[in-house]
């Protein structure tokens with residue numbers, strides 16, 4: 414299987430990227446595809462491990478050694494079939510997944526891990542190029558109707574799987590176009606929207622109905638859904654952002670990250686932004702508070718809009734560059750994470766607390782009051798407690814702040830409150846990870862709405878697993894693929 418000496422002969426090679434100073438002039442993707450021969454060599458690095466930790470490291474349970482082998486043999490159809498058996502949307506995960514499979518790759522013990530994400534992206538794009546990806550014909554319809562509320566990655570995955578099971582699926586999306594976070598959260602420079610549109614078109618051709626501008630609980634009746642559908646899947650995501658309740662929060666120039674990103678995504682796609690205040694970083698000193706993916710998307714977008722400077726604050730201390738003794742393989746390391754947006758220009762600061770937003774007499778933000786933190790670690794070596802470093806408080810100029818400190822839980826107003834559905838202690842919709850069933854038996858939930866803010870790959874995984882449980886609920890058993898079955 415594969416090339417037994419591949420990992421000795423070939424080093425990991427990354428695809429070329431457009432230079433940061435050039436790519437910040439537009440919103441297009443900037444990562445090239447590896448030439449076929451190089452990709453073949455990258456796949457040859459896979460050792461076909463007896464215990465492939467990559468497989469269990471992937472939330473979807475992707476059968477990675479097998480598709481690596483097929484790529485090595487240049488059997489693209491076989492590679493596509495293996496990959497698509499466990500992943501409905503490799504074109505999304507191949508672009509935006511932080512690749513926990515690569516963190517778990519055994520080769521990573523003393524070399525760079527296999528370039529699994531790049532291989533995945535290549536397989537699906539070749540599959541589209543060669544015409545392997547065609548609408549699946551659904552031979553048998555069950556007569557059961559399922560409503561999916563939310564068209565982000567969890568909703569789309571659930572809808573695709575339930576449709577394959579023969580149910581009639583309608584997806585309700587409160588925005589003007591389907592895709593949720595994929596469409597209006599993630600910037601085009603990471604995921605161009607024709608990629609999302611290509612998949613939605615395919616799903617429509619397979620028979621899934623999309624109803625946009627349909628905000629269930631606001632302009633679309635919940636009782637109609639309860640009456641008209643045999644089952645409902647709630648996949649509305651985790652949408653309430655964590656706020657920073659400090660003096661000056663009301664000043665003009667302090668915005669939630671997602672409001673900023675959504676506006677720019679709409680601008681790029683020439684979609685009306687609606688009656689919202691224009692948020693732009695152009696000509697401003699920008700501070701992004703929060704060091705995660707959403708924060709880095711704000712960094713990349715601010716640079717593209719022509720910010721004078723971009724600074725990013727993280728409350729936690731700077732993680733180590735590499736794994737330490739406290740992070741033994743194959744556990745997921747908390748190592749320094751650098752996104753492509755950081756290559757484009759940002760000053761990153763760790764262990765910083767923002768104490769106040771300062772403004773002028775017109776109510777506009779002009780500066781931040783910040784201080785450094787000193788962290789102490791717990792017995793496991795992880796940061797546990799902090800205290801402000803005496804004498805470190807200072808003021809820095811800033812006209813635009815983006816709050817990117819994560820999300821608390823789904824929106825409760827409307828749908829959730831009207832249903833009276835049970836919530837967990839964090840405010841997410843309560844449902845067991847094995848069964849995905851809520852306190853109302855015909856209603857299921859998946860993705861961030863159930864597990865809280867997480868990765869797109871987890872949302873797809875939850876959508877797939879949830880679909881199987883809905884299918885069992887409706888039919889008594891299910892032939893849909895399950896991660897549990899592939900392990």
Ligand code: SF4
Pocket residue numbers: 458459460461462464465466467468477478481517518519520527529
């Ligand atoms: Fe290949 Fe890495 Fe998976 Fe081993 S862990 S099978 S080397 S991809």
